[in-house]
Amino acid sequence: MLIFLIGMMGSGKTTLGKELAEKLGYTFLDLDAVIEEKENRTIAELFAAEGQEWFRELERSALQRIISNYKQAIVATGGGTPCFFNNIALMNASGETVFLDVPVKDIVQRLSQSDLSNRPLLLGKTQSELISFLGKTLADRRQFYVQAKYILARPPYTSKALLKLLPL
Structure with a gap:
């Protein structure tokens, strides 16, 4: 089974995904890391050089x-x-999708404690700009996100809580 974790940057998709993969004995893939490895450039470099489209x-x-190569x-998307092409429909048709619905205040707190240089949409933003941007982006x-088959909307955002949602 493929399990796709979706949600805002800083919502914990990678952390939770690694933990869940270990518990289930599944492969863990971070979509951004897969892209960086193939392109031999960071996401920030790709955005800067080639643009978002x-x-x-x-x-x-x-x-x-x-989807073609893993069962x-x-x-972690x-x-x-x-939000682009018909990716959410593709993921829903190919496996289980889980939206990590983490409040913006929690995301801002997490991101404020991390290096934002690898997050091109956040570069150069002040704390108040970060709060405003993330709030608007999440609303958009x-x-x-709510098209996911499952929504993990309340703490704790843990693999144990996620396992209770999934039909395993």
Whole structure:
């Protein structure tokens, strides 16, 4: 089974995905890391050099390769992945999708403690700009995120809580 974790950057998709993959004995894939490895450039470099539209096409192609090549994997998607092309429908048709519905205040707190240089959409933003941007982005993306088959909307955001949702 493929399990796709979707949600905003900083919602914990990678952390939760690694933990869940270990518990299930599945392969863990971070979609951004898959792209970076294939392109031999960071996401920030790809955005800067090629632009968001080109990146989203690359992202779609990487998602399709994962679906074709893996039968059992936990996939941490990029925050925008479900919002372009028909990626959310593709993921729903190919496996289980879980939206990590983490409040913006929690995301801001998590991101404020991390290096933002690998997050091209956040570069150069002040704390108040970060809060405003993430709030607006989440509001815009929610229409795609809520199409997930499952929503983990309350703490704790743990693999144990996620396992209770999934039909395993």
